[in-house]
Amino acid sequence: MGKIRYRRAFVKENIEVCRDLYHLYLEVDMKNVEPGHFIMVWIPELEEVPMAPSLYRDGVMRITYKVVGETTKYMSGLSIGDEIFVRGPLGKPFDLSMNGRYLLIGGGVGAAPLIYAAHRLAEKNYSFTYVEGVPNKGYKMFIQEAISMGGEAILYTEDGSEGFSGLPTDYLRDNINDYDMVLACGPEAFNKAVYELCRDSKVNCQISMERIVKCGVGVCGSCVIEETGLLVCLDGPVFSVSMLREKGYDC
């Protein structure tokens, strides 16, 4: 019970990538935060929201977030030294145990847990390709970081302002058979497209899903993936395509 308590997190940096996209660096002591895990970020005056760290190393957690509403707006105004509160880690992370060729494919801010996964894969010397899809070049997040780890990194922009023009799912469609494992995270439509491609080509795939997380611990039912009975916060957020299929995500 007493397990899930808040920890104080001190803002070290809060960097604007582009108008509504930020990297927040937090000094916080938390054990065992793996790629794909999420934490709950609590702003006592406002709300508590789920975030999947884009890195956690040496007591510093990076949260890459998009301003979409009140809480993320508030976060964008945080300054160095401010304190917020986090609890976690929650959920089940990516399974990175298989030694093989990984494709990491992120839609928008969904890239956050994937770049963290890339770090882990690089540490293990597993080969990976990192594909990031963003609206335009201003939103480019982790391409440089992926390259510096020795991975292959491919950018897709919707407006063609840099890298390939189009959606990262285009890459997946064309190269799916070159990989042993696909890791994906993005908006629902993106995830669905990844799901269908991997289901049909029978490639191993894990997708980090997003729903409204309220309790974060599997009791309120808010984060259910319709039709499947699966809970994002407890059974996920990372699900294998085969699990989703078995539980009726197709319906």
Place this chain on the structure above:
Amino acid sequence: MGKIRYRRAFVKENIEVCRDLYHLYLEVDMKNVEPGHFIMVWIPELEEVPMAPSLYRDGVMRITYKVVGETTKYMSGLSIGDEIFVRGPLGKPFDLSMNGRYLLIGGGVGAAPLIYAAHRLAEKNYSFTYVEGVPNKGYKMFIQEAISMGGEAILYTEDGSEGFSGLPTDYLRDNINDYDMVLACGPEAFNKAVYELCRDSKVNCQISMERIVKCGVGVCGSCVIEETGLLVCLDGPVFSVSMLREKGYDC
């Protein structure tokens, strides 16, 4: 919290030593019951009373008890296969770590934890003398047992019907300087006499004390040793003479 729960104890034997003195053998699974520890014996229809086992080995606990009131009377009527309930172990046991010459001196049923201590000392190959004081030869409890372990065993009867005539404290008075450590347990007057002898001759001594134990876990105050602020159930039941002295047992 959940720690102290009852265990079912099955009666294996309930042997009458003499009119109001019995050995009760219980089959019960309990961890780490050491000589000097006490357990609470619960008869759901009646009461719960403290007892210091006279042996615990291979899942069988021996309780040597004297019938003094309702609960012990009830216990004397238990038959093979009956079940009662026990919780523990509670309190602090005898410290048997010193390698030296031990004198174990028991008054009446107070001999119970001492014979258990004798077993432990024998296992360690420490030398000991076991002295038991009882009203008459019918009450003789553990003399044979002490001898069979290779210890010296001396009986005192109040009526002189066997062994030495008189009180075991007589033995202590005369031989106190032959020992490095005295372990004692008996009625209050006996304990007090042992206390004074050991205090004056500065021999190491541990005495197991008796008071009314109600909660057994240090909260109700019922088992206080007057003047000292010491609790039999939590600080004891085994106390060193130096601790008793420091806390004002003399007053």
Place this chain on the structure above:
Amino acid sequence: MSRANLEVELSGVKLRNPLILASGFVDDDPSLLLRAWKAGFGALTTKSLTPKPREGYKPPIIAFTKAGYLNAVGLANPGIESLPHLLSKLPEEAKVIVSLAGSTPEDFRYSSEKADKAKVDIIELNLSCPHVKGMGMDIIHDISYSLEVIESVVSTSSKPVFVKLGLTDTYLSLVSRALDKGVSGFTIMNTVRAMAIDIESLKPVLSNVFGGLSGPAIHPIAVRMVYEVYSEFSIPIIGVGGVDDWTDVIEFIAAGASGVGIGSYLFLRSVEKIDVLLKGVEKFMVDRGFSSISEIRGIAIKR
């Protein structure tokens, strides 16, 4: 291992075992209810449904304390009209308790008329939510108002009606008077109003400040209430509160419960884990020579 019969009967409704999904736990989506049924519950309780859908409070809606959990979900629910949809995936044989919440006798009558037409077995009136003004404890603290609510449902419904009690000074007299009105049984108990302050921020954790305490903390209170009600009235009871392992299930039954609600057990545990409880209960029965749950029911009552 040999088997024991875990079936129980609750006001004429036969359950395959005494475990009942408590109201408010992963029970507001058809696929979640189906999953819970497949996990092996004897019956499922829906989230408390109000005449209109409710949003509920903002997160944090839960807090962890040393001995239990706090929640202030705020009766978030999809509304009574969603009931047929909620039950749409369940197989014919599934047993369902619909939980109703509201502010007035009219609210409850409105919802119970809908419930009456749905495939539900028991109607449970939640009069005891401790963190929504006008919808829970405010009702049960007022016995005559509670009786009006109860009457509005019992008088029109064809299903057995249970009242969900919270901890109040006067619940025993409510029980007695509710029985006179034709209530079939009681669900005992709801959470207890409580709160937690986070030591890092020095702020109340719950966005609503106050919430309901559940989990092991309240179990001894729930056992006492079940025991008191059963020893006085010998009626059908669902014991809920702090079941954390199979011994707690047996404890409720020994105190007089026929059904046992499972709620906070599901914090950080998937519903399939109730299997551990079922196996534990069955093993206990076999080991101790009980062949049916009814042999254990109320066995601890001291007369």
Place this chain on the structure above:
Amino acid sequence: MSRANLEVELSGVKLRNPLILASGFVDDDPSLLLRAWKAGFGALTTKSLTPKPREGYKPPIIAFTKAGYLNAVGLANPGIESLPHLLSKLPEEAKVIVSLAGSTPEDFRYSSEKADKAKVDIIELNLSCPHVKGMGMDIIHDISYSLEVIESVVSTSSKPVFVKLGLTDTYLSLVSRALDKGVSGFTIMNTVRAMAIDIESLKPVLSNVFGGLSGPAIHPIAVRMVYEVYSEFSIPIIGVGGVDDWTDVIEFIAAGASGVGIGSYLFLRSVEKIDVLLKGVEKFMVDRGFSSISEIRGIAIKR
């Protein structure tokens, strides 16, 4: 480590720190009270004393549950006449709260007159013991009777009078009306009526069947009551219930308590162990830059 000032004031009584030995814990013998004082408490509460000595219930008088403890001591106590003896070993500077129990206003007046003459700083009226008929919850459930009891003491006593509350439906209105009668503060809270059934024997553990739940289980309820009372009335409060580590002490103070009672913490722990709590509180204050307890008091109240 640098130091923080732990002193607090409670209705004009200065305590060296906020920790107060709760009523009923190793407090019915002069040597035990002395030991507790030496262990470092800011004040000591006596066992609830009745006009005549009481035997109390037969063991088992305590039970262990997963989340807390149950007790049914039955108000065993040496009687009010023993008060001077009980306090006889304490040094001049020791702060003492005498707890009184009884059935009638006359009982309380009788005892408080004795208490008034003894070296005590505060008189606490225990109106909330949950397991003795006619002596606890039976009083506090009846507000006007409680007020009679309170008046009988307040009207004659020269000492500050605290009322010890239990969890009841109406405690906030009792607080408001008791303040009108001249009560100085409140001790919040007593144990909650509860029980445990032993799974091995399938029998209630306590000889009295029902007892009072204490320990971590009730802490979130106690914090809520302190918070509710403090935010409404801003009066002196002793928070008691489930303190298990220093964070619980801070939580009580942040909710509005000035003093913090230590009770179940002492299960299987000697009184000297409160040192750990004191050190923890002090370290927290130094780390977080608080120089006095009053800076933390009520800090969590949301306005």
